[in-house]
Amino acid sequence: MNYADDPAIAESLSFNLISKSLRKDSRSIHNRLCSISNDSEFVLAVASAYQLPLIANERCGRWYIPSNQIYDSVYFKSTDGHTDNWEFNLRRLNLHILDSVISKKGIIIVDSTRRGKRMPDSLSKTIPIWCAVLNRAIFTYSDRKVGTKIVHLPPLSVSASERDQIATRIDGWTQDFINCGIDIEKLRNQVDKPLRPIWVYPDDSLLLPPHKPEYTDIYPIILCTASRMVLDGAERQGYTYVQGAADDHEGWASSITPEVFWRNREVLLNSTDAEIEHLIEQDLLSTLPSTAASPEIAAIADTGIYIGRKISEYDYDDLDVKFQYIVDLSTTASKPSPRRHVFYKPLPDGKKGSKIFRTILPRLLDFITTSDNHLVFDKSNLLILCDTGQDFCVGLALAILSLFFDEDGKPYAERTETRIDKDVVRKRLTFLLLQKRVNPSRATLVSVNSVLMGWT
Structure with a gap:
C-alpha cells in the first residue's frame, strides 16, 4: 500500500515532518541568538520612550539588554504567578529595587516567555501582586493615593475570575509581609507614592509614548515583554524566529552567557550553528574579564x-x-x-x-x-x-x-x-x-x- 495515497496518513506524515523541522529550528543556537538580538531592539525602544533604567528579571531578561545598559536586576519567578498557585514570596522580596524606583521615578523590568502567551506570568501576575502587597502595607485602606483597585492586572492576559481570586488574597499576603520583620515605618517614609504596573509588549509597540510621560501620582513599574507572540516557524528573516528564545538557556546556550553574547554579538549573529559550535568547542569566545x-x-x-x-x-x-x-x-x-x-x-x-x-x-x-x-x-x-x-x-x-x-x-x-x-x-x-x-x-x-x- 502506498501510504501517500491515504489523505489522512499523508496529512499526519506532513504534520510530523513540520513539527520535527520546527523543533530543530527552536534548538538552533543561531536562530535563538538572532531572535534575542531582534527582540532587544524593542527593549531599547521602550527604554528610549520612557527614559527609565532597564532592570533585568533574572535569568531570562538579562539576555535582552546589552550588558552595559543593565542598571540592576531582580528575581521574580513566573511560578509565583501561575494560576491557582499565586504567591507573594517572602524569599524573593526584591526590596533593593525600591531605591532605584524612587531615585529614577520608575523602572523598566524586562522578561520574556515562550510561545503561546503574550507575556510571562512574572510580568502579568507575580510583579503586580508584589506591587499590590507593598502598596497595601505602606498605604492605609483609606489613603486616596492607592485608589479603588486592590491589584492591577492586564485584562488581556488575566481573566476577571482570576483577578478576583488574587484580590481576595492580597490582605493575607500583606499581613505575612508585615510579620516577616520588615521595618514598615521605614518603607512608609521612603515610598511616598503607590507602585503601579504598566505593561508593554511588541504587539502593542505602536502605543509607545512619543515623549517621555510624566507620572505625578504613581511610581511606574514598566513591565516589558521582549518577544513577539507568533506561531512557530511563521517568521523567517534569514533565520527562524523563536519566541522567548532566551528562556531555559541551560538547554541550548552551552558556554554562551548573556555577557559573552553581547561581547561577541556580531561574530555570533554572522556564524552558522556549526561555526558557533566550533567557537564553543575551541574556547574561542571571550569569557568574563580576567x-x-x-x-x-x-x-x-x-x-x-x-x-x-x-x-x-x-x-x-x-x-x-x-x-x-x-x-x-x-x-x-x-x-x-x-x-x-x-x-x-x-x-x-x-x-x-x-x-x-x-x-x-x-x-x-x-x-x-x-x-x-x-x-x-x-x-x-x-x-x-x-x-x-x-x-x-x-x-x-x-x-x-x-x-x-x-x-x-x-x-x-x-x-x-x-x-x-x-x-x-x-x-x-x-x-x-x-x-x-x-x-x-x-x-x-x-x-x-x-x-x-x-x-x-
Missing part, C-alpha cells in the same frame, strides 16, 4: 560575615588578610593557605549538593564556633564561598545569623539558647535579603530549618 577571576564578595551588614561567588581557582593568600576564616563550598579548588583557617568541601548543584549540605551543616557550624559557644571570628573575618554566591553560602550565613544574631543583625553575647523555629529563620532571611540580592533554593532553606530545629 578582573572578575577573584570572588565576587559582599558583606552582610556589619556582622563580620561575607558571602561570595567563586568564579575560578585562585590563591587564598591573594585575598584581603582580614579573612582569617574561609568556608569554601565551591567546586573549584584553591591552594591551601597556612595563614588561614579554611574549610573546603565542594558541593555540586542540585539535589546531590543539597543533600551533602544538610549533612555537613553541623560540621560547618562547629568550624565557626568555639567550645564555649562563641563565634571564632570577629568583625570582617568570615568569608563563605560557593559556585553561585546565591545558595549554599547563603544557607550557612543564614544558619549563623539565626544562632548568633538578632533579627536586626546585632550579635548575641553567645549562641542563643532560645528554641529556633521557622519564624526566627524567616526573620533572619529577611534581614539577609535586605543586605544582598540572593536567591537560595528551597532545598537549602529546608536544610537550614531541619538542622537548626534540632540544634538547640
Whole structure:
C-alpha cells in the first residue's frame, strides 16, 4: 500500500515532518541568538520612550539588554504567578529595587516567555501582586493615593475570575509581609507614592509614548515583554524566529552567557550553528574579564560575615588578610593557605549538593564556633564561598545569623539558647535579603530549618 495515497496518513506524515523541522529550528543556537538580538531592539525602544533604567528579571531578561545598559536586576519567578498557585514570596522580596524606583521615578523590568502567551506570568501576575502587597502595607485602606483597585492586572492576559481570586488574597499576603520583620515605618517614609504596573509588549509597540510621560501620582513599574507572540516557524528573516528564545538557556546556550553574547554579538549573529559550535568547542569566545577571576564578595551588614561567588581557582593568600576564616563550598579548588583557617568541601548543584549540605551543616557550624559557644571570628573575618554566591553560602550565613544574631543583625553575647523555629529563620532571611540580592533554593532553606530545629 502506498501510504501517500491515504489523505489522512499523508496529512499526519506532513504534520510530523513540520513539527520535527520546527523543533530543530527552536534548538538552533543561531536562530535563538538572532531572535534575542531582534527582540532587544524593542527593549531599547521602550527604554528610549520612557527614559527609565532597564532592570533585568533574572535569568531570562538579562539576555535582552546589552550588558552595559543593565542598571540592576531582580528575581521574580513566573511560578509565583501561575494560576491557582499565586504567591507573594517572602524569599524573593526584591526590596533593593525600591531605591532605584524612587531615585529614577520608575523602572523598566524586562522578561520574556515562550510561545503561546503574550507575556510571562512574572510580568502579568507575580510583579503586580508584589506591587499590590507593598502598596497595601505602606498605604492605609483609606489613603486616596492607592485608589479603588486592590491589584492591577492586564485584562488581556488575566481573566476577571482570576483577578478576583488574587484580590481576595492580597490582605493575607500583606499581613505575612508585615510579620516577616520588615521595618514598615521605614518603607512608609521612603515610598511616598503607590507602585503601579504598566505593561508593554511588541504587539502593542505602536502605543509607545512619543515623549517621555510624566507620572505625578504613581511610581511606574514598566513591565516589558521582549518577544513577539507568533506561531512557530511563521517568521523567517534569514533565520527562524523563536519566541522567548532566551528562556531555559541551560538547554541550548552551552558556554554562551548573556555577557559573552553581547561581547561577541556580531561574530555570533554572522556564524552558522556549526561555526558557533566550533567557537564553543575551541574556547574561542571571550569569557568574563580576567578582573572578575577573584570572588565576587559582599558583606552582610556589619556582622563580620561575607558571602561570595567563586568564579575560578585562585590563591587564598591573594585575598584581603582580614579573612582569617574561609568556608569554601565551591567546586573549584584553591591552594591551601597556612595563614588561614579554611574549610573546603565542594558541593555540586542540585539535589546531590543539597543533600551533602544538610549533612555537613553541623560540621560547618562547629568550624565557626568555639567550645564555649562563641563565634571564632570577629568583625570582617568570615568569608563563605560557593559556585553561585546565591545558595549554599547563603544557607550557612543564614544558619549563623539565626544562632548568633538578632533579627536586626546585632550579635548575641553567645549562641542563643532560645528554641529556633521557622519564624526566627524567616526573620533572619529577611534581614539577609535586605543586605544582598540572593536567591537560595528551597532545598537549602529546608536544610537550614531541619538542622537548626534540632540544634538547640
